[in-house]
Amino acid sequence: MPLKPMHPARGLPTRRIQWLALAALALGCVGLDPGWLLGAFTLALVLVAALKLLEARDRRGRRLVALLQLVCCGLQAAQQPDLLPSLLQLLAAVLALAGLLQLESGQSLPLGLVLRRSLRVLGAALPMALVLFLLVPRVGPFGTSTAGPTGRASTGLSDTLDPGGIASLVDEDSPAARVAFSDDEPPPTGGRYWRVLVHSQFDGSRWQRDEDAEQTPRFPADVSAMAEVPGQPERDQVWLVEPSAFSAVPWDGAARPLSTRLHPEPEGELRLLRPALERRSYRLKELASPLGWQRQPPRRSDLQLPPTANPRLRELGRRWSQLGGPEARVLAAQAWFQSQNFRYDRNPGTLPQVNGLDAFLFERQLGFCGHYASSFSALMRAAGVPSRVVSGYLGGEWVVPMGGAPYLALRQSDAHAWSEVWLPKRGWTRVDPSVWANGTSGENLADRLGGAPTGNASTQQGWRWLQRQWWGLDMAWSRWWLGFDQSRQEALLAWLLGSQRWALGSLILGGMALGLGGALVMLRRDRQPPGDRQARAMAELLNQLRRLKIEARPGETLESLAERAGARYPALADPLQELMACHREQRFAPPATDRQAQRKLQQRWRLARRRLMSRNKGAIRQKS
Amino acid sequence: MQFGWPESWGRAQRGEQLQLGMRNLYILPTGFGILWLAGSALLQAVGIQTQRNGPLLLSFLMLGLMLLALHLTHFNLQGLVLRCGRPKPGFADETLLYPIRLQSSCQRQAIALQLAQGDPAFPRRLAAGSSCVGLAWQCRHRGQQTPGALLIRSTSPLGLFVCWTRWTPPVTQLVYPARRDGPVAVTSSAPADDSAACKVTPGHNGSDDWHDLRPHRLEDGQSRVAWKVLAQGRGRHSKVFSDPVEAPPLLLPAPGIPRERALEHLSAEVWRRSLRGEMFGLVLPEVRITPGHGHDHRDRCLMALASCP
Numbered sequence: 001m002p003l004k005p006m007h008p009a010r011g012l013p014t015r016r017i018q019w020l021a022l023a024a025l026a027l028g029c030v031g032l033d034p035g036w037l038l039g040a041f042t043l044a045l046v047l048v049a050a051l052k053l054l055e056a057r058d059r060r061g062r063r064l065v066a067l068l069q070l071v072c073c074g075l076q077a078a079q080q081p082d083l084l085p086s087l088l089q090l091l092a093a094v095l096a097l098a099g100l101l102q103l104e105s106g107q108s109l110p111l112g113l114v115l116r117r118s119l120r121v122l123g124a125a126l127p128m129a130l131v132l133f134l135l136v137p138r139v140g141p142f143g144t145s146t147a148g149p150t151g152r153a154s155t156g157l158s159d160t161l162d163p164g165g166i167a168s169l170v171d172e173d174s175p176a177a178r179v180a181f182s183d184d185e186p187p188p189t190g191g192r193y194w195r196v197l198v199h200s201q202f203d204g205s206r207w208q209r210d211e212d213a214e215q216t217p218r219f220p221a222d223v224s225a226m227a228e229v230p231g232q233p234e235r236d237q238v239w240l241v242e243p244s245a246f247s248a249v250p251w252d253g254a255a256r257p258l259s260t261r262l263h264p265e266p267e268g269e270l271r272l273l274r275p276a277l278e279r280r281s282y283r284l285k286e287l288a289s290p291l292g293w294q295r296q297p298p299r300r301s302d303l304q305l306p307p308t309a310n311p312r313l314r315e316l317g318r319r320w321s322q323l324g325g326p327e328a329r330v331l332a333a334q335a336w337f338q339s340q341n342f343r344y345d346r347n348p349g350t351l352p353q354v355n356g357l358d359a360f361l362f363e364r365q366l367g368f369c370g371h372y373a374s375s376f377s378a379l380m381r382a383a384g385v386p387s388r389v390v391s392g393y394l395g396g397e398w399v400v401p402m403g404g405a406p407y408l409a410l411r412q413s414d415a416h417a418w419s420e421v422w423l424p425k426r427g428w429t430r431v432d433p434s435v436w437a438n439g440t441s442g443e444n445l446a447d448r449l450g451g452a453p454t455g456n457a458s459t460q461q462g463w464r465w466l467q468r469q470w471w472g473l474d475m476a477w478s479r480w481w482l483g484f485d486q487s488r489q490e491a492l493l494a495w496l497l498g499s500q501r502w503a504l505g506s507l508i509l510g511g512m513a514l515g516l517g518g519a520l521v522m523l524r525r526d527r528q529p530p531g532d533r534q535a536r537a538m539a540e541l542l543n544q545l546r547r548l549k550i551e552a553r554p555g556e557t558l559e560s561l562a563e564r565a566g567a568r569y570p571a572l573a574d575p576l577q578e579l580m581a582c583h584r585e586q587r588f589a590p591p592a593t594d595r596q597a598q599r600k601l602q603q604r605w606r607l608a609r610r611r612l613m614s615r616n617k618g619a620i621r622q623k624s
Numbered sequence: 625m626q627f628g629w630p631e632s633w634g635r636a637q638r639g640e641q642l643q644l645g646m647r648n649l650y651i652l653p654t655g656f657g658i659l660w661l662a663g664s665a666l667l668q669a670v671g672i673q674t675q676r677n678g679p680l681l682l683s684f685l686m687l688g689l690m691l692l693a694l695h696l697t698h699f700n701l702q703g704l705v706l707r708c709g710r711p712k713p714g715f716a717d718e719t720l721l722y723p724i725r726l727q728s729s730c731q732r733q734a735i736a737l738q739l740a741q742g743d744p745a746f747p748r749r750l751a752a753g754s755s756c757v758g759l760a761w762q763c764r765h766r767g768q769q770t771p772g773a774l775l776i777r778s779t780s781p782l783g784l785f786v787c788w789t790r791w792t793p794p795v796t797q798l799v800y801p802a803r804r805d806g807p808v809a810v811t812s813s814a815p816a817d818d819s820a821a822c823k824v825t826p827g828h829n830g831s832d833d834w835h836d837l838r839p840h841r842l843e844d845g846q847s848r849v850a851w852k853v854l855a856q857g858r859g860r861h862s863k864v865f866s867d868p869v870e871a872p873p874l875l876l877p878a879p880g881i882p883r884e885r886a887l888e889h890l891s892a893e894v895w896r897r898s899l900r901g902e903m904f905g906l907v908l909p910e911v912r913i914t915p916g917h918g919h920d921h922r923d924r925c926l927m928a929l930a931s932c933p
Contacts, residue, residue, distance in 0.1 A: 038670070063656045063783050067663050070686065074667035077678020086678065093682065097689075104783045106734050106747045121689070121781065128688035133681050141673050261675065274675070481677060512691075519692055524699065524730075 012062060013108040015053060021069045021095035022050050028076045028088045042075040062103050069096035082279065083477040094118050124519035131511035135493070135504065138486045140260060157391050157415055159246065161199050162206040163370030164351030164360070173413055175242055176393060177250050180407040180475045182236035186398040187408070193418065193430060194250040194410065196392040198267040200301055202381070204309030205356045207374055207389040237284040238479045247271045250392055250410065254291065255284035258487040268293040268428065281482040294427040298386030302422065305381045312358045313375065317382020326385045326423050330431060333379055337436040341365055344437040369434040373417040376433035386422035391415065401472025405479055409471065534586050537605065541579060544616065558583065575612035582608060636773050636790040644704045644776065648789050651698050657784035660690060690784055697785040700732050700778045709756060711797035713926070715891065721758030722771045722797055728752055734780035740772040747780070766887070766930045768796035800926040806889035809876035834863035872903035872915035887929050894929070898922035908932050
């Protein structure tokens, strides 16, 4: 045996794969917000990894680059959990691991081979990671900070509703939110009111939110109410909300939050304690019974009206206050609105700064939802009924994509405002005075609010179709991936262990041991030499004959074995002869240089094997 | 050269053969492995703080990879059999190759073999089956030498753990004195009173006086070809001269030079004369090698120099 000096390639493998991983990370940085501490840290870390890769001359430096790349993947995943960024992060992680594997192998291997190896190693470690991910109890955040992205533009609702100052509504077709339901059934069309902001402060022309609305939540999160009860037929809602300026997020007002970060406020806002300027997701569980906010008694401020503004409005309200109860006053208002010539218009022009609502109610009678909600709520206050204005979204488009989950898409153009009045027997009750304009009904109001499409319609339709398909996949991903939170984990543990929580440690250890065992078996098999394919195929054939009680005798040739088997089971004679011919050709004929010829030969073998197996069954039946 | 930490830790194995297994392999996390854990902890903290699944899963994945790497790194060495080969002699202060036979039932990635007195190790891949590698090392002293401890280590596949063992192969390698040019004493191999060896024998004047012919061999050179005989068509023959040939020299350590240095000069001289195909002998205090030539003669002389007391 020749003596080889121990001088393998001394240079480190090429940096190509590590540069590719950095490229994937750089792409993933596109959506990051450098104004947020985490975003800035991630960007800085990617830059440091690139500089280190340029500078690294030894194995230690290159290892550090791989680790930095993996950490950057994790940081990006914390900021961009959507489907597309997640795919990019997965690619970057696979490449980072491939770079490390190549570095440790000490060889510059082909990209495909290294990627396959990286995927195998990741796949081997994944079961263990999943055991830990699914079973290790989740810890809550170390604080309730809602610090997050700061520089991203936001669209949508405003915390001040001043319809008189708006001459015309601009159609804003950008997405606002998406919601999917666990039973994939759309909500009833008339009930698609998604509340976001509650405006209780009225100064005569504008409705504003409470000043402390963005401060610390006033209702503590009820953790016990969040535990899911297995088998209970309540359906889930999974929401994905685009960045906005508020911590308040859309909901129907009747669902139960499934996270300690979701707080239903006393006035009926649902606040999510996450950075508002990032894309947020949350889960709700629909309830038949009303939540606490609906029964929250009104405050004095819910009846406040400026003493001098809009005298005609106050006079009309005062007249209704003589009626029996709040319900009668609401009905009187409805009758009055419907008796007048109110028309819905998205371009009504501005109202006078002084007594603007008087001008709307008694002179112009032309406006959009903000005008109706604002003036109706003011009228109710004048009539002694606590009221307020709620802004949110109405309607939404039910989308059933080709792949992924069906969902309801809300756009900024679905923004809407309505009123809420306090009825002692029913609590806070929604009244939408916009539907009284010209006698329209709530079912088609959403269509009317949608406005006309802008730009090239066909191009926009095509683009929108693609966008919907993608969103469908994204929604499915969000339901599955973002939806696995503390409450889902609790439900899983309850299903697995019931009340035997003490067994959780053993379960985790057992799962890890199984995962590790499987991974090692898989990876050790890869290390075995490939062996002789023909020898393996022949061994399988001999095993098959052995099951028919035909054993090869010492020194017996394959041909005589085949003849003997054929004599005993005549049905097998033909396929056996064919198999022997194939074997002879594969073993002893000059090797076929043509790949197609090799493939044909293998195909002949497979066909003959299949024939043998089908006849084999017949032979066994005959024998029995 | 000594191995660094943690490779210097643990008992060195002995014997002509070593099978690596649970009893003789050590494994510890590398510095990179500890950084890896820190990275995983950082992602865990980010995942908890942002309540995102991505960093949490990646953090657990890194932990899983670490657990997997612990076993894979160990398996990469476990079962490997090392045997001493028969080392060929070499010169001191020059690179020597120490043969190690490796037997593996599976292919192994990035295994580094490094002798304590050898060059830094670079990991290499081992195919399944038997192979033989020569480990380069240098020795400053002549004689039968062992290369000292051999470190067998691997950090494959992820560099998170270092698995190692140390083995002291017992088979010695013969090391000749270093080849260093310098003065060498030379004396004639003829007896001292035979000063007439240089004398011209009667009847044999000059190089033209040949007394016989023999079939020509290449090593006889052109000068000995009997051209006249060739011209007569009797074939190519060489002349056999009866000239008195000068007695082959005997090499001795030069006087007045430290003994080891003198042996090194002799080593270089023996090598040089052997390359030229000259005949020479060697005289050492306890050994006298009669003049001769050829590789065997050279090796005999060098061995005598290596083992000279």
